[in-house]
Amino acid sequence: TNDVDTLGQSLNQSVTQLITSITQIIGVLVMMLSISLPLTGVTVLTLPAAAIILAVMIHFSQPYFREQQQVLGAVNGIIEEDFAGQNVIQVFDRAEASIEEFDRQNDRLFISGWRSQFLSGLMMPLMSLVGNMGYVGVVVVGAQLALTGNATPGDIQSFIQYVRNFTQPVQQLGNVSNTMQSMAAATERVFEFLAAPEEEQKADAQIPEKRPGHVEFDHVKFGYTPDKTIIHDFSCEAQPGQTIAIVGPTGAGKTTLIKLLQRFYDVDGGSLRVEGIDVRDWDRAALRGEFAMVLQDTWLFNGTIRENIRYGRPDASDAEVEAAARAARCDHFIHTLAGGYDFMINEEGTNLSQGQRQLVTIARAILADRPALILDEATSNVDTRTEELIQRAMDALMQGRTSFVIAHRLSTIRNADVILVIRDGDIVEKGTHDELLAQGGFYADLYNSQFDEAA
Structure with a gap:
């Protein structure tokens, strides 16, 4: 149930941001190409760097997101069982043991939670670093183009503005990766359930007219x-x-x-x-x-x-x-x-x-x-x-x-x-x-x- 909720909330929060960011990247890229091809090349070089950082962070953090969803299900199960069987727990004097079991699973949830959030939290500052490197590269190359007369100061100024508009959605994509990873972990569990074999029904299934009960x-x-x-x-x-x-x-x-x-x-x-x-x-x-x-x-x-x-x-x-x-x-x-x-x-x-x-x-x-x-x-x-x-x-x-x-x-x-x-x-x-x-x-x-x- 929690996985379905996570999937729904992530779709509501992330898909709109994802579409907006990708659309903005494409639009800004077209405008930068119309101004200067060399400067556009310098800016686009930041995309592989961003993709590598994104892939590395997802590789290390995704197992923790997956474990977080699994342990969260276990914690919810323990809570439900303890409430449903409260009388039995008290009669057999197992309250302390139940609390210990909850604490053990809750500690696992805490550890997987902070590790996943810490690793995914590094995404935004690293993306900002990549964006600033692209900004510096545009300034350096733009200055050389201006000295050789291949670009005007106005082109460089407008391009710098476009660079900021280009790196901003890239950084936003990194920011929503946290939510997307939770959604991916939840999606795995939901589709594992949906992929379970269903009861088969024959195409020519029979229904007898008389039913005496033989x-x-x-x-x-x-x-x-x-x-x-x-x-x-x-x-x-x-x-x-x-x-x-x-x-x-x-x-x-x-x-x-x-x-x-x-x-x-x-x-x-x-x-x-x-x-x-x-x-x-x-x-x-x-x-x-x-x-x-x-x-x-x-x-x-x-x-x-x-x-x-x-x-x-x-x-x-x-x-x-x-x-x-x-x-x-x-x-x-x-x-x-x-x-x-x-x-x-x-x-x-x-x-x-x-x-x-x-x-x-x-x-x-x-x-x-x-x-x-x-x-x-x-x-x-x-x-x-x-x-x-x-x-x-x-x-x-x-x-x-x-x-x-x-x-x-x-x-x-x-x-x-x-x-x-x-x-x-x-x-x-x-x-x-x-x-x-x-x-x-x-x-x-x-x-x-x-x-x-x-x-």
């Missing part, structure tokens, strides 16, 4: 980096209307499967088909419009509760929004807030509890009314009583829809049509709740351990 993983292989495969050989078919529960230890690859399903990443091997079409052949927007999602990490924007729920379907009426809220069991707490559905949620959503934010996101998914659902620990942030109410709403919501449910609370997925037990990216067990318990394997151990802990 999903098939066919020997899927995937890794976030080429040297580390997370999902080795995953196959699963979800028939329309089925509820597929995915369980397993942390890091087994459960959420990765959902990211593949939404095509935030593409598979490295095998294929993933939705409605019989490989997701790589789908129109991205249409593919993501196939699913409604409720994630463990709630995301609400700065706006009213009504607007946040309506985010799932922008054309929904107020009555439909309120019906979705009742289905998600959040209508009651909404009416206890000042303004009800027009209650304004702040930027971080901190004026609602974690459980209340979860309920609002569930209402959003209910309102979206998509063919398929993705529930990633959707009830992890609510109490047991609210979880029971939400589970009833979810059971009604999942009727007739293909649902993928990631859960650590295994009691919430007992009614799933198929439970996939994943460990290290592979399916180790598959079946219904009762079938897996009867096997007495990994799922049974997970299930029984939760009740042992509760007891």
